[in-house]
Amino acid sequence: MGSYNKYNNNCYKDTFALCTLNSLTSFVAGFAVFSVLGFMSHELGVDISTVAESGPGLAFIAYPRALSMMPLPQLWAAFFFIMIILLGLDSEFVYLEGLVTAISDMFPSFFLIGHRRKLLLLIICGVSFVIGLFMVTEGGLYVFLLFDYYACSGIPLMIFAILECVCVGWIYGADRYYDNIKEMIGYYPTSLMKYCWKFITPCLCVGTLIFSMVKFTPLKYNNTYEYPWWGFAIGMGLALSSVLLTPLWIIYRMAVTPGTLRQRLKTLCTPASDLQSSPPKKTLYPETPTPDTELHALT
Numbered sequence: 204m205g206s207y208n209k210y211n212n213n214c215y216k217d218t219f220a221l222c223t224l225n226s227l228t229s230f231v232a233g234f235a236v237f238s239v240l241g242f243m244s245h246e247l248g249v250d251i252s253t254v255a256e257s258g259p260g261l262a263f264i265a266y267p268r269a270l271s272m273m274p275l276p277q278l279w280a281a282f283f284f285i286m287i288i289l290l291g292l293d294s295e296f297v298y299l300e301g302l303v304t305a306i307s308d309m310f311p312s313f314f315l316i317g318h319r320r321k322l323l324l325l326i327i328c329g330v331s332f333v334i335g336l337f338m339v340t341e342g343g344l345y346v347f348l349l350f351d352y353y354a355c356s357g358i359p360l361m362i363f364a365i366l367e368c369v370c371v372g373w374i375y376g377a378d379r380y381y382d383n384i385k386e387m388i389g390y391y392p393t394s395l396m397k398y399c400w401k402f403i404t405p406c407l408c409v410g411t412l413i414f415s416m417v418k419f420t421p422l423k424y425n426n427t428y429e430y431p432w433w434g435f436a437i438g439m440g441l442a443l444s445s446v447l448l449t450p451l452w453i454i455y456r457m458a459v460t461p462g463t464l465r466q467r468l469k470t471l472c473t474p475a476s477d478l479q480s481s482p483p484k485k486t487l488y489p490e491t492p493t494p495d496t497e498l499h500a501l502t
Contacts, residue, residue, distance in 0.1 A: 210387060211387055211388065211389070212387070212388075213388045214384070214387065214388065215384065215388055215392045216388075236261075237251075239266060239269045239270075240269070242269060242272070242273075243268065243269040243272070246269075246272050262287065266283060267280060267283075270283060299324070299327065299328070299331075302327065303320065303323060303324050303327065306323060307320055307323070338350075344424075345424060345430075348422060348424060349422065349430070349434060349437060349438050349441070350441060352422045352438065353422070353437075353438030353439065353441045353442045354438075354441035354442060354444070354445070356415075356442065357411070357412075357415050358412065358415050358416065358419070358442065359442050359445050359446050361408050361411050361412040361415065362412065362446055363445075363446075363449075364404075364408045365405055365408045365409060365412065366449060368400060368401075368404050368405040368408065369405065371400050372397075372400035372401035372402075372405070373401065374472050374474075375474050376474070377397040377400045377401050378397070379474065380400070381394075381396065381397055421435055422434070422435070422438060453471075456471055457471065
């Protein structure tokens, strides 16, 4: 979301603040979650591990049932579902703007003119709404779990994290990226960052990916209903729909770039020579936009 910040914004400080806030939020949320589950476990006289599973069952089965046992259940239920709505809206802003901004920055000469960006936003919202209708039907929870387990699982995320580390640390260059941060915030961050980009973070991501693939199990609803083979096929298609875009784009760029195979690979893995090294003079989304940076490579 760097397009929404000033060029000299202290992103280094923001990163630590965001990670700290995220961790503290998860820690505080644990008190709310497990206090309610503990109350429900005490009232039912069962072990807390048998109260509810994680995921939608916790939000729409365990919590409403626990709230019905409390004083003023209508009030607490209203607060709870208002919170769910606000959390959903807040998440939608981040996901939607991230997608729209990425597409707009890739094709600024087309989407950043007139109302085309708003039209793109409307189309994405419309398609997402239609897909979401399948998840509010009688069997919608099965569809939702299919999307959640495969399309948003850790394996695709880890693959993209590894590719991002390779692009930043090895293709673009950790030293060049380190200098860019100095140009933006006015000082160099700790040199440990370069080793994280090149070695530590990729190794951790690869280890996590291998562990996730070894321990992978097919999706089961409520640990009882096992999805049929075609459900597993749809889930793998959802996972590959995002992961395959990267190698397909690499193959396309390799095909349209002139030269031998070695020359093509070298050209595509070389950062653009006109990369911006000073604060931009124009505001976000000018009338006749020109892309500030472009990696000829794999992005």
